[in-house]
Amino acid sequence: MSDLQAQLLELIRLTATSLPPDVETALQDAAEWEDEASTARNVLQTMLRNAAIARANSTPICQDTGTPIFYVEYPQSYSTLELKAIIRAAVSEATEKNYLRPNAVDSLTGRNSGDNLGDAYFPEFHFEEHTGSDLRITLLLKGGGCENVGCQYALPDARLKADRDLEGVRKAALDAVFQAQGRGCAPGFLGIAIGGDRSTSFAASKEVFLEKIGEHHIDPEIATLEARITREANQLDIGPMGMGGHTTVLGTRITQLHRLPASYFVSVSYMCWAFRRRSLTLAYGKAIYD
Amino acid sequence: MTEAAVSLTTPIADAAILSLHSGDSVLLNGVIVTARDRAHQWLYERFIRQSVAPTLDDLIVYDALKPYLNNGLIYHCGPIVAELPDGSYQFIAAGPTTSIREEPYQAEIIQHFNLKGVIGKGGMGTATLQACAQTPAVYFHAVGGAAALIAQSVIEVLDVYKLEFGMPEAMWVIRVENFPAVVTMDAHNRSLHEQILTRSKWNLENLLG
Incomplete structure (x- = not known):
């Protein structure tokens, strides 16, 4: 396994199991804003408790790990074909490790591929070449x-x-x-x-x-x-x-x-x-x- | 929302269901079965509408599920499940999925199997609410996305049927302990979701001017 594949696996693990700090803060603020002992506050506190458990256990926050959407900003010397292949390999490995739920379903046969690899649109890629030397990959997991x-x-x-x-x-x-x-x-x-x-x-x-x-x-x-x-x-x-x-x-x-x-x-x-x-x-x- | 949560254990008696009201907090215990989109369509087509002839395997699964579902609960959930080295299973993440997609099937499935309730998120429609009053049964609302927390309530995976539907769509027979939920549709024709819809519609009309 290449270094990049291992780093991508960590990116997927982190995305699926650890809510970003800005999102968690927004939920905390909302919980405080809601009336004391209200259903709304109780529900928000359950969400925050769930986020803490997911992070501590390194298990997905939500069982629907959604469509993995990758936004890739890459230097001019990179091959998007190679990047795609490495990302797809990392997605498959992350599914095996239960960081992702197998979510790619053939729309005609109903068959779940089992490894989150579907056609060219699953996982989803957005490539953008830039003049800098950094490689930046952002992952969104968007549930159904x-x-x-x-x-x-x-x-x-x-x-x-x-x-x-x-x-x-x-x-x-x-x-x-x-x-x-x-x-x-x-x-x-x-x-x-x-x-x-x-x-x-x-x-x-x-x-x-x-x-x-x-x-x-x-x-x-x-x-x-x-x-x-x-x-x-x-x-x-x-x-x-x-x-x-x-x-x-x-x-x-x-x-x-x-x-x-x-x-x-x-x-x-x-x-x-x-x-x-x-x-x-x-x-x-x-x-x-x- | 009442202060202390009511504990319920499957199989659930009608009297216990009738004593529940929209807004009550509950802790669910006992054996429940996960079923979502494919399972609902499969059950409906083969055993209720009977538009598709069941195979021998279908009939075996049906007979195996019936005792669990009688006075039991269906959970709208597509879990992440780990297969352990000894071949047993462990639930890793198991929050509810959106229930309204099962609305075309749910009322008749509740009545056919004598379900005492379904667990999901987002609420269901009028046909399901009517079936809840007739059976009787209730709709339990779980917190969407709270998958890590709810997975801790799943203490045992007893069996799995139709695994060929894929991990999320298979019917997992699980034992749960203190699964937290709130009754949002009761057997007395009361639906929190209907109330919220009416109120938010009025608010929307004011905001749109």
């Missing part, structure tokens, strides 16, 4: 429950009275949170993309999950909208796991893409509270995990 509640609006939307403007985006986002109820494992994080075509729009709505919680859009107007969507989603009273309470959404991030004159998509990706995101950076011969 929250993936199922993601949705896409084509504005204008008569039902929501949502026009092609930021007010329309706000309405679409709140409707998405309402439709999800507790089924996406609230409290969730919203990734919203405005514009693009159907596929680039959804892809961009997930890329915002790579950033740490608490970061905001560079445009103050959009940053204000992000905060407003989070605040108003929490007024819906859906609460943790949809059992009522003040915490339905822990954060909202918005991004935008150029669009066709005819299209105005608003894509909403929902990330469950078990927001599993970790990075491996290889620089100057050292492996750094964050």
Whole structure:
């Protein structure tokens, strides 16, 4: 096994079993915000207790280890074919070690491959070549429950009275949170993309999950909208796991893409509270995990 | 939510189910069976709608499951299970999966097998709520994603059926101890999920203006 494969195995283990510090802090803050002895606080405390057990035992936080999505930023001298092969080998090994649940199912036969290796789209890869010398690989594990509640609006939307403007985006986002109820494992994080075509729009709505919680859009107007969507989603009273309470959404991030004159998509990706995101950076011969 | 959790052990008597109300905390004990998407469709097509003729293997599995399910519980869960060197199994991660996907099958499965409840997350619809009132049965809500914690409640894996469905979709017969859950749909036509939906719809309409 190559050094890189061993480092990738550690990246997968860490992602599946250890909630990132910013996510854990957001859950802790939410637990304190909820009323004492409420169901909402109790549910949030269960989530935090679960995260502690998973980290201590090095077992997955959630049994649905989701779609492994790899974002790879690589120096010019690297081969993406080789990187893919090493990552796939590490995924298979991580499945054998029970860090990942076998999740790749043939859609026609129903057969589970058993090792998380499916076709070219499973696991999922996003490669980006850069001029630096570092190799940086970020892994998102996105579970099926929250993936199922993601949705896409084509504005204008008569039902929501949502026009092609930021007010329309706000309405679409709140409707998405309402439709999800507790089924996406609230409290969730919203990734919203405005514009693009159907596929680039959804892809961009997930890329915002790579950033740490608490970061905001560079445009103050959009940053204000992000905060407003989070605040108003929490007024819906859906609460943790949809059992009522003040915490339905822990954060909202918005991004935008150029669009066709005819299209105005608003894509909403929902990330469950078990927001599993970790990075491996290889620089100057050292492996750094964050 | 009541203060002290009620302990329930399978097989569960009707009287115990009827005494439960939406909002009650419970600790579940005894033998339960995991079943999710493929298992529900498989049970439904072969033994309820009977649109597919069961094979001999299907019939053997059906006969083996029936005693567990009678007065028993189904858990909507696709676990991570380790196979130990001696061939036995150990649950590693076992939180609930989203229950609403089983809504087309659940009511008739509850009645066919005389289930006393299903455990899952996110709640279920009106057909299941009606079946809960008629059988009687309840819906137990477990905390989604709390897989490491719930796995600690699984003290023994007794058997597994239809492993060819894959690890998540197989039917695992497990013994649990103090599995924490909350009743969110009771046998008296009360559903917390319906209440939250109604309330959040009203809130949404105010926010949309």
